[in-house]
Every structure is written in structure tokens, then in C-alpha cells.
Amino acid sequence: MRCAALAATLVLALSACTGHEDGPPSPAAADRAAAAADAAAAFVAFAQGEESQVRWAGVVRYYLHGALVAEFASSFADDPDTWDGCHLGDTTHEGRRCPVSPLTAIAGSLAPGAAPTVEDEAPITVGCSADLPEPDVDAAALAWIRPDPARRDCFSDYAVTLYFDADERVSAVDLALSGP
Template identity: 35%
Template sequence: MRDAYRAATGESVPTWAPEIAIHVGGRLAGRITAAEASAGSSWDACPQGEQEYAGRPCPVGPAAALNALLADGGAPTATEGAPAVVGCDKPERPRVAGAVDSVSIVPDQQHQDCFAAFSWTLYLNGEDEIVATDLVLSSP
């Protein structure tokens, strides 16, 4: 995840808050600790009570979306805030207590179709710590 963030923004990843709320499609999917945040599988989740998300079996995570993008010759880019449209969907976003800023990792413009588009939004508190994430995958 650090490499994707660095490639998209040109900056190093902000530090993790002691606990990070993981959202998928705007819905809480779990919480991880700062120590767990470095493990790629820690980000894989599903909205609570669901078996699939956006037509994909759970768990889903940002690594799979990023790997598919790179395999297709795409590149991650960064955008301020959370995109209002992801592919063909207008996702609801979580309300994140304590967040004062957000940045999203999204595919380059050539990979913004109705199936492959995604956004992985990182929510930052006043100390520039990541307090929450929200993964949105476009659905066909």
C-alpha cells in the first residue's frame, strides 16, 4: 500500500492512527491497529453482514484493485477528497469522526470504466494520521 500511495502522490504515506476504521462502499467493515496496517491482508474486508460487494465475493481489498490496474498497464493517481463518482456509481461516503482531510488513490483516466474503476480514500486527522479508509469498487 505504501508503494501505491507513493506512486500516486509522490509523497510518503502519512502515519497511522493507533486504530484505523476500515470502510467498504461507505459502510464500516472493521477496525485494525496501526501495527496491522502494514500487512496487506489487513485491508481485505466486506461491509458487515455481506458476502459480496460490487459483484465480487468478499473479502475485497485495495491490493487486488491496484494489482489489476498495474497488470492492465495503468497507474494509480491521487485526488484530493473522495470522488463523487467511481466508474458508473455514485457511492455514499462514511462520516469519519475526527477527519479533517482526505486523499483518494484512483486509476488513471484511461482506466475509469464501469468495472475496473475504484477509489481508496484515506481520511486524515489534524495530526496527519490516517484514521479511516474507504474502498469503493465500481460495479458493472
């Protein structure tokens, strides 16, 4: 039920962002927005500890600030421990002890009345960091999961980018954390 309510909220948020000034969004754009919202809601529910309902591509890649951290078969993507990672040799990332995870970033930003938002355009900044490199990923669609705007600051902001393949399955996830 909670996942369905979040999905409905995210569909409305994405639908509002996919319209054109000249009229309503095309049916294809509305379908992509709905699919992205459903996938984002499933990913947020997974981050909250619910059983994963995320549709994964055959191979999933995990990026940290645009650089590949891990690549694994979809059968491993439903294990929260799979998402713990850092760049080889790093002990910290943006002031946080390694490993870091997109699931932990999302779960840590949840508070009563403060749900993550989904955006259909790349954020210009994450916290006080203007640099948001993008990994070289071939994607049919993208969505960004961000904390509630009231909970964004120079240290606690993040962007979890979901990359979708042509079959609307998550093929890659990129975590960008704001730094101190």
C-alpha cells in the first residue's frame, strides 16, 4: 500500500515535469514517466527494507559519482549488501566512511512527511557540489531520486540516478553524494 501511494505521488510529479509548454505530454512521454515513477517507487521501497520489486536488466552496474564500482548479474541486485561499495582503495567518499550505498542514502533521508522525490532532469548541483559527472551508460530513459527539498543541504543531499534499458528495466544505478 505504501509503495502504491508513493508510486502515485511520483507519477504525478514526473507527469508534471514531462509536459510541454504547447500542450499535454505525448502518450509515449507519459508512459515513460509512469514507468520511471514505478521503478523509482520500487527502488525506494527496496531501500526501506521491503522485498525488491525492481525489474533489473540481466547485468546491472553500480556507479559512484560517475565511476564504475561494481557490475553484477541481476540475481545479486536484490541483495542489499551488493550495493555497498567504494572506489578501489578508498576508505571514505565525500566525508562518509566506505562502503556507501544508494539504499543507505535513500533510507537515511526518510523522515515523517518527507518522501524522496523523483526528477526527470539531471540536477545541476547535489548539495554544494556543482560537479555531477555522468557515467557512460547507454540508456533508454533516466530518473533521479533525490531527498525531499527541505532535507537537502551541503552534506545530506544526494542523487540516485536510475538508468533504464529499452525494456524499462534498471540497467545501472549511479550514486552522487554531496560533500562537506
